[in-house]
Amino acid sequence: MSTGALIMAIGTQAVFIVVTGFFFYKVLTIKPNPEPDSFNDNDEESN
Amino acid sequence: MAKAQAAGWGSRVGLILAMAGNAVGLGNFLRFPVQAVENGGGAFIIPYLVCFLLMGIPLLFVEWSVGRFGGRSGHHSTPFIMDAMDRRKLWKYIGVFGIFTNIAVAAYYCYLESWTLSYVYHTVVDTFSGQTQGQVAGHFNSYVSLSSAEPIIFWVICLLLNTWILSRGLSGGVEKVAKIGMPLLIIFGAFLAYKAITIQGGQQGALFDGVKGLDFLWTPKFDTIWEPKVWLAAAGQIFFTLSIGMGSIQCYASYVRSKDDVALNAMSAGWMNGFVEVVLGSSIIIPIAVGYFGIDGMKELLSEGGGLGLGFKTLPYLFEQWGGVLGVVAGVAWFGLLFFAGVTSSLAMGTPVMGFLKDEFGWKEKNAAWMFGGIVFLLGLPTVLFFNNGVFDEYDYWAGTVSLVIFAFIEIILFAWIFGMDRGWKEITMGADIKVPIIFKYIIKYVTPLLLGWVLYNSLPGIWDTISHKGSKEKIAFYENKEAIEKKIGEQQKKLDSFVDFNPDYLTEKYSDEKIESNRDLSVITYFTVKKQRALLKLMKDESFRKESIAAEEKTKLFKNLSRALLLGLWLIIAYFVYVAYKKRIKEGRLTV
Numbered sequence: 001m002s003t004g005a006l007i008m009a010i011g012t013q014a015v016f017i018v019v020t021g022f023f024f025y026k027v028l029t030i031k032p033n034p035e036p037d038s039f040n041d042n043d044e045e046s047n
Numbered sequence: 048m049a050k051a052q053a054a055g056w057g058s059r060v061g062l063i064l065a066m067a068g069n070a071v072g073l074g075n076f077l078r079f080p081v082q083a084v085e086n087g088g089g090a091f092i093i094p095y096l097v098c099f100l101l102m103g104i105p106l107l108f109v110e111w112s113v114g115r116f117g118g119r120s121g122h123h124s125t126p127f128i129m130d131a132m133d134r135r136k137l138w139k140y141i142g143v144f145g146i147f148t149n150i151a152v153a154a155y156y157c158y159l160e161s162w163t164l165s166y167v168y169h170t171v172v173d174t175f176s177g178q179t180q181g182q183v184a185g186h187f188n189s190y191v192s193l194s195s196a197e198p199i200i201f202w203v204i205c206l207l208l209n210t211w212i213l214s215r216g217l218s219g220g221v222e223k224v225a226k227i228g229m230p231l232l233i234i235f236g237a238f239l240a241y242k243a244i245t246i247q248g249g250q251q252g253a254l255f256d257g258v259k260g261l262d263f264l265w266t267p268k269f270d271t272i273w274e275p276k277v278w279l280a281a282a283g284q285i286f287f288t289l290s291i292g293m294g295s296i297q298c299y300a301s302y303v304r305s306k307d308d309v310a311l312n313a314m315s316a317g318w319m320n321g322f323v324e325v326v327l328g329s330s331i332i333i334p335i336a337v338g339y340f341g342i343d344g345m346k347e348l349l350s351e352g353g354g355l356g357l358g359f360k361t362l363p364y365l366f367e368q369w370g371g372v373l374g375v376v377a378g379v380a381w382f383g384l385l386f387f388a389g390v391t392s393s394l395a396m397g398t399p400v401m402g403f404l405k406d407e408f409g410w411k412e413k414n415a416a417w418m419f420g421g422i423v424f425l426l427g428l429p430t431v432l433f434f435n436n437g438v439f440d441e442y443d444y445w446a447g448t449v450s451l452v453i454f455a456f457i458e459i460i461l462f463a464w465i466f467g468m469d470r471g472w473k474e475i476t477m478g479a480d481i482k483v484p485i486i487f488k489y490i491i492k493y494v495t496p497l498l499l500g501w502v503l504y505n506s507l508p509g510i511w512d513t514i515s516h517k518g519s520k521e522k523i524a525f526y527e528n529k530e531a532i533e534k535k536i537g538e539q540q541k542k543l544d545s546f547v548d549f550n551p552d553y554l555t556e557k558y559s560d561e562k563i564e565s566n567r568d569l570s571v572i573t574y575f576t577v578k579k580q581r582a583l584l585k586l587m588k589d590e591s592f593r594k595e596s597i598a599a600e601e602k603t604k605l606f607k608n609l610s611r612a613l614l615l616g617l618w619l620i621i622a623y624f625v626y627v628a629y630k631k632r633i634k635e636g637r638l639t640v
Contacts, residue, residue, distance in 0.1 A: 001258055005265035012096075012265075013326045020322040026177030027063055028481040030311070030480050038304040040218055041058040 054405075054412065055302045057218035063316050065217075065225035065554045066299055067392025070290045070320035071232065072289045073159065074327045075388060077354030079284060082173075083264055084333060084349070086280045092325070094272065094281035094636045098498070099321065102282060105487060105495040106291040106455060107317045109462045114300025123402030125294040125299040139629060141461075143622045144454035145294020146399050150419075150621075151614055152293070153209075153396040154426035155439050158198075160389035161205035162359060163404030165190070165197065170378030175363045179573060183364040184356075191434045202431055209390065210420030213397045214413040214589075217302060221394045228387035235384040236327035242369075242377060242470035243331050246338035252368035253338045260337030264329055271314065275505065280362045282502045289317060289448070292455030295395040298402050310479035332357050336382040339365050344571040356383070361571075364546075378525055397423075407628035415512070429610065436606035445614050447511060456499040517558055519604045526597050532587045539580045543573070592600035 001009070032042050056062040068405070082093045118126030125145025129138040169175065175183055190198055212220040246257030256309070271277050286292060300309060336345040336357055348357050358381075367379040401415035410418070430439045463469050472488045525531050585592050633635075 004267050005262045008267050012092050016322045016325045020318040023318055026574040027315050033306055038307045039056050039058050044276040
């Protein structure tokens with residue numbers, strides 16, 4: 001691959017992988033809000 | 048405590064995967080790489096990213112927060128969500144677009160989705176084994192020409208599957224599919240991307256390395272970056288890929304409670320879609336096509352049938368070159384990936400109309416789902432029966448392209464300038480799990496509406512050309528002009544002469560079309576050029592063939608006009624039901640504004 005193509009490909013893909021991973025990690029690790037929240041799966045925990 | 052919401056999301060991850068699944072569609076794999084190749088290669092990513100930041104993300108914030116705002120008052124579809132945002136009666140009729148687009152897109156999209164199911168089946172039973180490129184392409188052509196009942200059977204199965212999943216509700220149906228489908232889609236995509244970029248010239252029938260395709264796709268042609276068409280293509284891609292301007296994001300978000308975040312959710316789902324598109328979508332069809340056909344062959348294939356043609360007419364043939372089990376696994380992964388991309392999107396298209404029927408007329412989930420299935424069946428039938436007469440494309444253009452831009456433009460004006468940016472900003476940041484940069488307040492108010500207005504303004508000539516059937520008129524004029532046909536034949540002849548593997552015998556009468564299609568040594572470029580050349584020669588020599596072509600084009604115009612009437616009728620019927628619901632609300636004293 002040419003240097004220009006390599007820089008564009010790796011640079012762009014790295015941005016999308018890192019940012020997607022960052023936001024999804026935050027979603028997974030942020031504590032759920034106290035009840036009542038939007039999500040049925042949390043309901044049993046609060047009962 | 049009772050369940051938080053009778054109809055709602057089971058978990059946050061489920062909501063995000065469903066929302067990302069809504070956005071991730073066949074276009075991520077079939078449209079994005081083609082747009083990149085045709086609009087400056089690696090340089091395309093610059094306008095793409097700018098449009099993502101200035102138009103995609105702001106609209107995601109707007110649609111998620113508008114949805115949650117509506118959900119607070121018990122509205123789950125755009126007519127009455129928009130009605131709750133301003134006193135003027137007009138808005139609920141603008142909101143009709145948010146139901147119309149979903150039904151009309153689902154009408155043709157489910158047919159497309161059913162092709163992927165059929166191709167998974169044909170891959171497993173080894174239908175394409177030993178076939179030539181021409182025969183594999185011919186399979187697709189005869190499929191959409193309804194040479195058997197198979198396309199209708201798979202289409203009905205696909206509709207029943209969608210309806211059944213929708214009838215099980217958000218957490219019991221849509222979310223479960225997203226939780227299974229999205230991880231599988233990423234695994235299949237990663238496998239195919241790995242295989243595509245490790246293709247080596249000289250092995251398994253490949254002529255070049257797969258990396259050559261990546262090189263071609265990512266090499267930036269910076270001189271193209273100031274061309275308006277490149278920016279329009281990037282803006283268009285952002286629209287289609289994020290499913291903004293449809294009304295489905297608002298519907299999904301309307302099941303989120305006020306104190307729960309929308310900002311981080313919007314970012315997570317939006318970037319996940321970007322990841323699938325930019326990382327996986329760019330690494331599959333182009334590297335594989337270039338590996339086997341070279342850059343010129345890949346371009347020829349794209350000019351013949353775009354990404355869709357490449358995905359359905361060519362890839363099954365190439366997977367066969369990988370041999371035995373690997374070929375079958377790759378085929379199942381490819382069409383399975385497209386199926387999951389499709390089904391997670393079509394399910395999102397069902398929820399706004401279901402929300403409307405439940406909210407306004409007290410329908411049960413199951414009944415609403417079957418009503419959606421029934422409407423899509425009736426409206427989709429012409430796209431199946433008259434695919435070759437341009438009905439499918441007409442639906443795609445009006446519902447899947449024009450309607451999105453118009454609705455998104457009006458929606459952002461309502462949000463930023465009528466509902467008010469201060470109230471809007473509070474909606475976006477309420478309960479947010481991330482700090483939303485304040486600059487987005489100004490981007491949403493000034494930049495996004497301007498950018499959308501620019502996209503809409505620049506789309507007007509194309510819309511007018513479509514309304515006036517410019518393409519059909521040009522084709523008819525060509526068929527009527529012998530000199531133009533002769534000129535075109537001369538150009539085709541020059542192109543043919545430049546191919547090293549061209550054998551003029553292919554054009555003589557003793558070689559039938561079947562002979563061309565069964566010749567494994569014929570390159571893809573020569574194959575298509577010979578086919579074109581033959582059609583042109585036939586056009587020039589055969590007066591009746593010319594007349595038939597003109598008649599076929601006139602028929603296409605008629606079918607396109609009928610499709611438009613059908614779509615307009617659909618819009619008016621939905622508007623009528625919105626009016627009925629409005630009257631019902633007045634009677635019941637349920638008006639929100």
